[in-house]
Amino acid sequence: MNNYYDPKDMTKQFAASGVYKSSLPPLKFITISILGGVFIALGGLLSIMVAGGMPGLGAGNPGLVKFIAGALFPVGLMLVCITGADLFTSDCAGFTLPLLAKRLRWRSFPIMLLLSYVSNFIGTQIVAYFLSSDLGFFSKGPWQEYLYHYTEAKVYQDWTAVFIKGIGANWLVCLGVFMGYSAKDIAGKCVGIWIPVMIFVTLGYEHSIANMFFVPAAIYSGAAITWSDFLVQNLIPATLGNLAGGGIFVGCVYWYLYSDKQGKIA
DSSP states (O other): OOSBOOHHHHHHHHHHHHHHHHTSOHHHHHHHHHHHHHHHHHHHHHHHHHHTTOHHHHHHOHHHHHHHHHHHTTHHHHHHHHHTOOOHHHHHHHTHHHHHTTSSOTTHHHHHHHHHHHHHHHHHHIIIIITTGGGTTTSSTTHHHHHHHHHHHHHSSOHHHHHHHHHHHHHHHHHHHHHHTTBSSHHHHHHHHHHHHHHHHHHTOOOHHHHHHHHHHHHHTTOSOOHHHHIIIIIHHHHHHHHHHHIIIIIIHHHHHHOOTTSOOO
16 A cells, blocks of 8 residues: 555645635635745744854855755745645645636635735734744844845846746645645655745745745835835736746646546546
8 A cells, every 4th residue: 555645646635625725714714824824934934044044154155055945944834734724825726726627616716815815914924023023033133134135136136037936936836735745644744845845945936925924024124125116026926926837837737637528636
């Protein structure tokens, strides 16, 4: 007997998760989505506090510091998946699968995504302000300089580049969630989640929900970034890229691979 699920079973589980979430009462769905934002932000905070606290290592080994940040950030998605929280970016695939399999109504699709997105934002702000910036985590170096440089580089780049990086980020994040469904134990689930998410963070791709933590945390602590710049130059293109990356390259692709002739995932 295999100690893991095959890709067809993983697709079924991913689709079933979307059906389950869509059946929840609105207040419960909002609650798990707020938790999802909190957990992703905690993963981001961990990566900043560790990777940002080693400027000497970073000066001579910038790739190593990027890897350290990438290795730590997936803790947030592990918390999301294992505790049953909700994340907009994984929903891009998680709701696409049952939508195409005719187990989710078309009108429910944008409503659920929007509700998840807004609730994730609330969760990320709890950590960005109350659990980090307001406590002075970014009031001094080397963390302040690291966070400011990190977020300014995210905001002040080409709009199209952010969109494409958004595709890459959520392709990998949704693959992380997908691979997590392969495991029958917690350790295996964590490994499956860790590998793709580590790749996306190390490569510097753009994840809208993570950026809802990073950039506001910098703004709250005094960075020279405006909310309008963050929204227009980073959050909007990253979100659109995330929709495409998760919805098309994971949701549509695995529905195509493992649906039957009637389009159902049996």
